[in-house]
Amino acid sequence: MPERPQKALFTKTHEWLLVDGEIGTVGITDYAITHLSDIVFIDLPTVGTITKQNESFGEIESVKAVASLNAPVSGEVVEVNESIRERLEVLSEDTYGAGWLIKIKLSDVGELKNLMNLAEYNKFCEEQESH
Amino acid sequence: MKRLLLHNLHERLGARFEEYGDWQLPLFYESIITEHTYVRVSSALFDLSYLGRIEISGKDAEPFLERHVTRHLAKRPVGRGFYALMLTEKGTIFADCVVYKLRERFIVSVNPLVKEKVLERLKQDAPEGVLLHDISEKILCFALQGRRAQFHLQRLTDMELSRLKSGFACEAFATGGAEVVIGRVGYTGEDGFEILLDCSYGERFFETILELGTSEYLIPAGVGARNSLRIEAGFLLYGSEIDEETTPFEADLAQFVSADKQFIGREVFLSEREKALKKKIVSISVEQPRIPREGSPIFADGKRVGTVTRGTYSPVLSRSIALGYIEPRFAQIGRELEIEIRGRRVKAKVARKPFYLKKHTQ
Numbered sequence: 001m002p003e004r005p006q007k008a009l010f011t012k013t014h015e016w017l018l019v020d021g022e023i024g025t026v027g028i029t030d031y032a033i034t035h036l037s038d039i040v041f042i043d044l045p046t047v048g049t050i051t052k053q054n055e056s057f058g059e060i061e062s063v064k065a066v067a068s069l070n071a072p073v074s075g076e077v078v079e080v081n082e083s084i085r086e087r088l089e090v091l092s093e094d095t096y097g098a099g100w101l102i103k104i105k106l107s108d109v110g111e112l113k114n115l116m117n118l119a120e121y122n123k124f125c126e127e128q129e130s131h
Numbered sequence: 132m133k134r135l136l137l138h139n140l141h142e143r144l145g146a147r148f149e150e151y152g153d154w155q156l157p158l159f160y161e162s163i164i165t166e167h168t169y170v171r172v173s174s175a176l177f178d179l180s181y182l183g184r185i186e187i188s189g190k191d192a193e194p195f196l197e198r199h200v201t202r203h204l205a206k207r208p209v210g211r212g213f214y215a216l217m218l219t220e221k222g223t224i225f226a227d228c229v230v231y232k233l234r235e236r237f238i239v240s241v242n243p244l245v246k247e248k249v250l251e252r253l254k255q256d257a258p259e260g261v262l263l264h265d266i267s268e269k270i271l272c273f274a275l276q277g278r279r280a281q282f283h284l285q286r287l288t289d290m291e292l293s294r295l296k297s298g299f300a301c302e303a304f305a306t307g308g309a310e311v312v313i314g315r316v317g318y319t320g321e322d323g324f325e326i327l328l329d330c331s332y333g334e335r336f337f338e339t340i341l342e343l344g345t346s347e348y349l350i351p352a353g354v355g356a357r358n359s360l361r362i363e364a365g366f367l368l369y370g371s372e373i374d375e376e377t378t379p380f381e382a383d384l385a386q387f388v389s390a391d392k393q394f395i396g397r398e399v400f401l402s403e404r405e406k407a408l409k410k411k412i413v414s415i416s417v418e419q420p421r422i423p424r425e426g427s428p429i430f431a432d433g434k435r436v437g438t439v440t441r442g443t444y445s446p447v448l449s450r451s452i453a454l455g456y457i458e459p460r461f462a463q464i465g466r467e468l469e470i471e472i473r474g475r476r477v478k479a480k481v482a483r484k485p486f487y488l489k490k491h492t493q
Contacts, residue, residue: 038159
């Protein structure tokens with residue numbers, strides 16, 4: 001499994017965010033990918049879509065289940081990883097790199113404080129496992 | 132929640148669990164698609180000990196059981212099993228089962244959702260001289276499925292497995308001090324065996340066969356793959372496609388009912404033969420990777436005509452497939468349909484059943 005990046009921020013619904021200036025790159029974490037398993041379909045928004053923190057921007061479907069993709073931050077979608085739809089294996093091969101889903105132009109940097117840092121997220125996942 | 136006797140072993144093997152009825156069962160170990168594919172190209176091992184197993188013996192066991200199942204029991208030789216239904220008085224499906232006819236006894240294997248009611252019905256009806264035993268806890272059940280199943284199982288036994296002909300041949304024999312019942316059955320659309328053995332041997336059996344098999348492409352598989360395999364092969368599941376609201380005609384299971392014998396529900400069954408159906412089971416092929424789920428509405432020409440019972444992803448066809456019930460006049464192969472999946476309609480078609488048919492090589 002790919003290593004979680006030091007600088008990434010995380011949601012409780014297992015999306016990751018890497019911020020560079022005013023642009024945030026969004027994906028789903030290795031935890032989500034392992035637990036969904038057998039991903040067969042991903043539904044992503046189009047460029048220009050407005051996202052709201054914690055609200056759905058798409059969905060991901062596995063043989064067994066469907067999960068909503070939730071935006072880590074509010075803003076506007078400025079880029080979509082179109083090629084991922086045809087190459088879903090990249091999600092597990094390069095989760096925090098080529099496995100990104102969308103890029104969002106942040107509208108409120110203040111929202112970042114609502115997200116978990118790496119240490120907090122690692123602990124969060126451990127707690128989830130022990131349930 | 133009930134756990135399998137080998138729950139800890141499954142956990143050690145990396146299983147993720149899912150609830151089914153009262154049971155917590157291995158959903159998959161590595162991935163559903165991987166395990167599905169192993170069954171299609173090599174082999175995989177399933178722990179089916181959650182199925183209900185009822186043993187029926189005594190001198191009147193045969194005429195007694197004959198009344199309950201929809202196929203001829205007395206006409207069959209010892210060493211043959213079969214798939215059959217049990218009907219309600221109303222002619223609907225009370226349960227479906229696999230019956231093993233062994234020397235002086237029968238083993239009836241049923242879905243865990245119906246075990247208690249089947250046992251209750253048999254007890255109510257059993258005359259003196261018929262012994263009923265719920266052996267579900269004492270005797271475990273495993274399935275080895277796939278074209279290499281015989282190769283793997285033969286490494287563990289001196290009994291010549293080629294003697295068991297495909298199509299539910301079954302045999303009880305003693306090995307290593309314990310009795311084992313092996314039946315050539317499956318629910319996957321591939322060759323394979325079910326192995327019934329005493330619970331004290333379960334762990335050793337499961338571990339040994341996997342140990343010997345690892346280098347020969349044998350892996351454990353969970354209920355996720357069992358479900359996608361059975362849908363691909365066109366097998367129905369009690370509680371999903373069949374229940375007491377469904378008749379054998381609607382479910383396309385009338386071929387498993389022998390009308391020329393006596394059984395509970397026969398009169399209604401015969402009278403329904405002439406009637407028009409309200410709904411009919413269909414195999415549905417979806418033109419998108421999105422998977423129709425239980426309860427997804429089905430449309431034809433913009434009008435609601437039915438409901439999906441269960442959908443999955445077919446690794447063999449690389450597309451989503453489903454089973455469902457629709458109004459019979461729309462059930463012809465190739466008929467264009469639409470399925471609503473979470474608010475959006477996707478194109479689909481009535482497909483030939485089954486989606487997957489094994490090439491006969493043995």
